[in-house]
Amino acid sequence: MKILVVGGAGYIGSHMVRLLGEHSCEVITLDDLSTGNRESVTFGEFIQGNCGDRMILDKILSRGIDAVMHFASSIQVDESLQNPSKYYQNNVGNTLALLDAMSFYGVKNFIFSSTAATFGEPKYIPIDEKHPQEPISPYGRSKLMVEQLLSDYDNAYGIKSVCLRYFNAAGAHPHGDLGEQHHPETHLIPLLLQVASGEKTSLSIYGDDYNTPDGTCVRDYVHVQDICLAHWLALMYIMNDGRSQSYNLGNGQGYSIQEVINMVEKVTKQKIKTNLASRRSADPSKLIADARLIKKDLGWSPVYDLKDIVNHAWEWVNNPIKKY
Ligand SMILES: NC(=O)c1ccc[n+]([C@@H]2O[C@H](COP(=O)([O-])OP(=O)(O)OC[C@H]3O[C@@H](n4cnc5c(N)ncnc54)[C@H](O)[C@@H]3O)[C@@H](O)[C@H]2O)c1
Numbered sequence: 001m002k003i004l005v006v007g008g009a010g011y012i013g014s015h016m017v018r019l020l021g022e023h024s025c026e027v028i029t030l031d032d033l034s035t036g037n038r039e040s041v042t043f044g045e046f047i048q049g050n051c052g053d054r055m056i057l058d059k060i061l062s063r064g065i066d067a068v069m070h071f072a073s074s075i076q077v078d079e080s081l082q083n084p085s086k087y088y089q090n091n092v093g094n095t096l097a098l099l100d101a102m103s104f105y106g107v108k109n110f111i112f113s114s115t116a117a118t119f120g121e122p123k124y125i126p127i128d129e130k131h132p133q134e135p136i137s138p139y140g141r142s143k144l145m146v147e148q149l150l151s152d153y154d155n156a157y158g159i160k161s162v163c164l165r166y167f168n169a170a171g172a173h174p175h176g177d178l179g180e181q182h183h184p185e186t187h188l189i190p191l192l193l194q195v196a197s198g199e200k201t202s203l204s205i206y207g208d209d210y211n212t213p214d215g216t217c218v219r220d221y222v223h224v225q226d227i228c229l230a231h232w233l234a235l236m237y238i239m240n241d242g243r244s245q246s247y248n249l250g251n252g253q254g255y256s257i258q259e260v261i262n263m264v265e266k267v268t269k270q271k272i273k274t275n276l277a278s279r280r281s282a283d284p285s286k287l288i289a290d291a292r293l294i295k296k297d298l299g300w301s302p303v304y305d306l307k308d309i310v311n312h313a314w315e316w317v318n319n320p321i322k323k324y
């Protein structure tokens with residue numbers, strides 16, 4: 001199988017590229033390196049470019065591609081509130097260009113990285129696929145727009161898609177040589193590990209007055225390798241004439257920020273210094289996935305829990321050969 005991985009130099013995409021390589025797929029990574037790292041692409045061919053660039057897409061798609069996995073996106077909720085134009089241009093506009101080129105070249109299989117942020121503030125927990133999608137940020141809305149237009153592109157052009165709505169992606173490759181490193185880093189677990197390693201002095205907790213047991217936000221952390229496993233199962237499904245489908249992807253267990261801090265202290269054996277800061281905008285109090293549908297339909301079952309996530313991420317932080 002020949003797979004185009006768009007955004008394959010990013011955190012989750014680079015893990016997927018490696019997994020596809022392990023399954024002997026032919027892999028082409030297209031990434032503009034706006035936030036990704038060339039060194040994290042450890043398998044297949046790499047092309048630097050924007051997925052909205054039709055000339056580049058013509059060159060790649062005319063070679064015959066079986067499926068496209070689309071990880072490329074701008075991903076910061078806060079930034080999307082300050083600069084919505086960037087989010088609609090990149091996450092919707094460039095995705096449209098990619099889908100139009102796929103349609104032109106008859107590429108019919110698409111796997112999309114969607115997000116729990118399409119749900120907004122939950123009306124009930126855990127969140128299943130029937131939960132209303134009412135995003136509270138331009139980032140979440142941009143992802144929902146793509147989900148919606150995918151159904152039109154299926155009806156009109158026969159592009160089949162699986163939308164995987166990840167909850168909080170975290171962790172690193174169990175070998176410790178591939179991991180999460182966003183610039184700037186905004187995610188909770190890598191920031192906590194920066195405090196544990198002495199790179200950062202303390203962690204700001206964004207609000208302790210939420211309606212949760214200890215007042216801090218609750219999230220469902222899902223290991224990056226489990227996300228990649230779901231992508232692999234989704235690929236098998238869609239390549240075998242599966243219908244377009246959306247799935248929520250999480251471990252089904254919520255942890256408060258304080259509970260994550262406790263786990264980081266246990267794994268790293270370091271005391272984490274914290275300070276209380278005001279709430280972050282567009283931060284839902286609680287996000288926990290009901291992932292029974294993907295388990296039932298695709299047989300997905302997460303392998304790793306929060307302790308593994310923190311353990312693997314800590315091994316990555318301490319890996320002396322880390323290059324980026
Ligand atoms: N990290 C999470 O917790 C999380 C949760 C839910 C959903 N997601 C989604 O998963 C996907 C991957 O997230 P990530 O954490 O790996 O992000 P990331 O920033 O590490 O990776 C995104 C990659 O896409 C590339 N890119 C961005 N725009 C591009 C464009 N127009 N053309 C080509 N390349 C482009 C970047 O250079 C980067 O390598 C995103 O779509 C994100 O919205 C992430």
Ligand SMILES: O=c1ccn([C@@H]2O[C@H](COP(=O)(O)OP(=O)(O)O[C@H]3O[C@H](CO)[C@H](O)[C@H](O)[C@H]3O)[C@@H](O)[C@H]2O)c(=O)[nH]1
Pocket residue numbers: 075076077115116117166167168169186187188189191203204205206207217218219257280283287
């Ligand atoms: O320094 C920090 C960083 C984060 N947090 C808190 O920790 C929790 C997790 O925050 P992350 O930034 O790690 O993750 P988010 O839940 O904000 O967002 C992530 O998951 C979303 C889906 O829910 C989106 O897809 C988004 O791209 C992805 O970053 C939030 O309550 C946040 O307020 C802090 O208190 N301090």
